[in-house]
Amino acid sequence: MSALTQERDTTRRDGKQAVVPAAAATKYFAGSLLCLSATGFAAKGATSTTLKSLGMATQTVDNSAGANGDLAVPYRRDGWFRFANSASADAITLADVGASAYIVDDQTVAKTSGTNTRSVAGVIRDVDASGVWISFP
Secondary structure (H helix, E strand, C coil), rough: CCCCCCCCCCCCCCCCEEECCCCCCECCCCCCEEEHHHHCCCCECCCCCCCEEEEEEEECCEEECCCCCCCCEEEEEEEEEEEEEEEEHHHHCCHCCEEEEECCEEEEEEEECCCCCCCEEEEEEECCCEEEEEEEE
């Protein structure tokens, strides 16, 4: 395609909400940490080095009886989202604000990569008695 020679009406998305095609035989819960798998379909947060953190699922989507892409999972990525804190040595503290949080499962984040077994969830923004606040990359 050649360079513009006149104005162009470029469409845009606000980036606050999006959808990703659901993987086959999978159920996603609203409020869960949602990722993109290496195959390009939605994945639940899990201990894995191949996941890309997307955001928080905004609706429960049950594709248990469906094939890849039969349904789409809506998610949000703007703002800060609170997830459960990992336990013991991997628990996140206020001293970790600004560092990366790592995915343990679809509701839990940890301080470390678990000896290079976990993908990055996002940036730690705050920690309180109820969990860890993160923003997505």
